[in-house]
Structure formats: C-alpha cells, structure tokens
Amino acid sequence: MPSIDPEVDAAYTARAIISPKQYASVTARYRDESAAAVAGLRGTAGVAYDEAGGELLDVWGTGDRPRPVFVFVHGGYWRALSRHDSAFMARALDAYGIATVVPDYTLAPTATLEEIVRQVRAAVAWVYREGAAYGLDPGHIVVGGSSAGGHLAAMTMVDGWQADLGLPDDVVVGGFPVSGLFDIRPLLHTHVNDWLRLDEPRAAALSPFLLASATDRRCPAVVAAADHEPTGFHEQSRIFHSLWKGDDAPLVVPDRNHFDVILDLGDPDTSLSRALRGLFPAS
Template sequence: MSVSLEDWPGRELSDEELDVAYNVRRKAGEEEFARLMTRYRRMSDEAVDGLPGQPGVVYDRTSGEKLDVWGTGGAPRPVFVYLHGGYWRALSRHDSAFMARMLWEQGVATVVPDYTLAPKVTLEEIVRQVRAAVAWVHREGEEHGLDPERIVVGGSSAGGHLTGMLMVDGWQRTFGLPQDVVKAAMPFSGLFDIRPLVRVYVNEWLGLDVKRAAALSPELLPAERRCPAVVAVAEDDGTGFLEQSRRFRRHWGEAAELMVVPERNHFDVVLDLADPRSAVSRALLGLIARTGR
C-alpha cells in the first residue's frame, strides 16, 4: 500500500488547532475529567463484585503483563476483549471492567488486559502486547470458559486505536493465529491515522516520527478481510476523533457502521456499555450475536 507520509488529515492546521482537535481532557475540563476517572474505577469495582472469573492471569511471558477474565460459567462463552484508553500512558484493567456484569447477564464473558504504558515502552511494543492478549484468548481461553471462535474486540480512545490494530491483516501469522481470529470489532472514539499526533503534546511520551506513525495507523494498513464493525464516537467528542471515526468508517466500507452517540463526550460514551438498554450495548450485543456458529 503506497502512503504519502506528509498527506495526513489535519496537516493544514496549526499546532494550536491540532491541540484543540485532540486534547479532549482540556475540552472536558479537569474537574469533569477527574470525576469520570473516579467513575470508571467505581463502576468497574461494582461490576465485578461477586462476578465469577479469573483475575490477574499472565498472558504474555515477555512483558509479564496480566489480564482479567470476568463473567464465565458453564459452556465456553463468547468473549469481548476490551482495551482501555488513556493515550497509551494511563489507566489500567482495574478501571476498565464496567461492562462485565452487563455482558455476563447476556451470556458473554469479558477479558480486560493491561499493557505496559508509554513512555516505558514504545507504541510498537504496546501493539504487540494487545495482539498477544488476543492470541492468549484464542489458545488458552477455552480452559478459562471462553469460546476462542467468538472473539470480539473493542476499546476507547487509545484503546480504539489498538482495536484498529487488531482488525488489520498480517499480524495473525506472527502469532500462529487464523486470519479471522477477531470476528467483530467496536472501537470507541478511536485514532486510526495517528500521524497528526506527531505534532501534539501526546508525542512527548510516544516519541513518534511520521514514518513510524504511518506504520502504526490502522487506516493505512492492509485489511483484505473486513470484519463486521461498529465505529462509535461521542457527539461531543474532540473534532479530531469525530473526523477520524467518520473517515475510518468510510475506509472500512460496508462491513462498518458509524454510531455517533448523542449527549455523550469522549470519556463517558463508553460507560454506556454498563447499561444493556443503551444504544452502544445493543450494538455490541448485535455484533456478538453475529459471531454465533
């Protein structure tokens, strides 16, 4: 695939305009951001309290990183692998299980991996780790009550980018996995062409140049097999995230649906996954249902 390294979305914007487009923490305000981060942890703790599962399983010997398995029981269940956000340098699996009880009640298990945060490791290494997590689910999941043939992936913000990196082709061979190991995907407020981040504050801990950013951009990578996807984004999201979600939906073609969630911002849109009646929960459950054999 031929890519012009300098032809990226928003290249005509000033550094200040790019910061407005991608600095969603500033857009939300520090008080609202802190409130929502507290809510992430509280809702996650409440969701997994008393839930059957196996927390703290090492999935990657190289890094020693762990994942939590929630909501198992009986026959192996379809599984939603959720990748947390935090611009690749914050949050953890402990803040990111708020959907686990809702899914358990619907017959679906949840897997929430940690990954080593930047700048301790490169973004390339973070991508390798989340791919290793999916490989673990496929190889070891059945022993933990997971159906390896019904893996759906999703994530928010940086986790949306990592979701995209699981949707593309090529990496599966490295891990000895089938090309269709990911059966469906639901990125929230994702970043699919990360070249603009080379010019914003996020690059303080990513340390990317344009060439590496292009190689880590799902929209620019081969994907002959297009798994079913719902590309979700908040109506009150950052303009950069809104535009990237619209562009990636067009790029993914007929296999994808764009969902712009009204009255939600970059941080609270994904919390709707705790409510089975919400539009995003219904969309996710619809994707999972399509994986049935």
C-alpha cells in the same frame, strides 16, 4: 521531533472538552463501576498473558460452557488507566452470556507504541490459545476499546500480524472501536508525541487506517464516537468507518463526551450496549 501545531493539537486534546473536576469524576467512575460490576461475578483475575511483557489480564463473566468474549482495551492516550478501570461492562454482558477480558499493557513512555500494540495482540492470542480453559470461546473474539484503546482494537482488526503468532486471519471476528484514533500521523504535531516519540514512518506503520487499506478481510465492526468529541476524533471515526464499512456514518452517541461515552456499556439499554451485543450471537 516534529513541532506542535496549535490547531492540530487542539483537535486532539480530549481533556479540553470537560473541566478537571468532570475528568476526575468520570475516571473515578471507571474504577468504581468496574469494581461493582465484577463483585461476585464468576471469573479469574490476574492472569499472565504475555511472558515477554509480563502483563496481566482479568477474565469476567464465565459460565458452565465456553462463552463468546469481548476483549476491552482501555484508553488513556496510551499512558494512563489499567484493567482495574475497564470492567464496567462485565455484568451487563454476563447477563447475555458474554464474557469480558480486560488486559493491562505497559504504558508509554515506558513502552513504545509498537510494544503496546504487540502486547494487545498477544492478549488476543492468549484468548485464542488458552481461553477455553477459562471458559472462553476462542472462535468468537470481539475486540473493542475507547480512545487509544480504540486504536489498539483496530490494530487487531487489520491483517498482517496473525501469522506471526500462529493465529488464523479471522481470529478477531468483530471490532468495536469507540472514540478511536486510526491515523496516528497527525499526533506527531500534538503534545501527545511528548510520550509517543514517533516519527512519520513509525506513525504510518502504526496507523490502522493505512493498514486497513491493504486488508482484504473486513470483520463486522461498529465504529462509534460521542456527540461531544474534539474535532480530530470525529474526523478519525468518520474516515475509518468509511474505509472499513463503506456505508452510512459512525454511530454517534448523543449527550455523551469523549470520556463518559464508554460507560454506557455498563447499561444494557443504551444504544452503545445494543450495538456491541449485535456483534455476538443471540443468547
């Protein structure tokens, strides 16, 4: 296994930017605000989306006609959190006629990163094939995520995987990675590789920044980060935004950190919420 480089490790240690008390508080908000957001909301919980992995997803905010859908992939450095922590935006999106799908995936190190990517892509395939029966519009799927979830969302934005699942190349019509990781190779020299257990060729094959270089299609996307991020996350957002969009700079949300920025999706008046809604047809 590659050795840890203390400077690189510091650049990717998100927990170092807040205290343990703050971290416990914000992760509790994920669960509490998700529960509040879906209370009484129309939807279906606990749907099996992938026979091979056995994982489940929840559908929230459905209506009387098929709705465009936001698939939100949780973070947790691929080894923590779940769909139950991930629906805090569902009520805010429901008010604009947008449904929310939150999938679980098998956490590392129980699953390899290749398997986690496969499962998230399988969740997208489920929305495309089965979503209409649950009130979803398979023609308008936007995939987003936070931190490790931003990496997984980006792995659905690139080309090269859709045909194997019998999907059209444009199955994902919009991307919304927040505080994401797009070049996995630096993580070989961090503590994160204790559970990813990657080598250089595997890390390269799992890096959406490298895969996007060979991607002809560029779906509309918002690449965002918090004002207070470890330096590695800022750099990753900058390089991926530059490659994918080729203009301006990533959306940087002021007065937010790596962990609480994504909770802004629960407030329809925040810049992050408005940016997400911009990837959907006007309601």
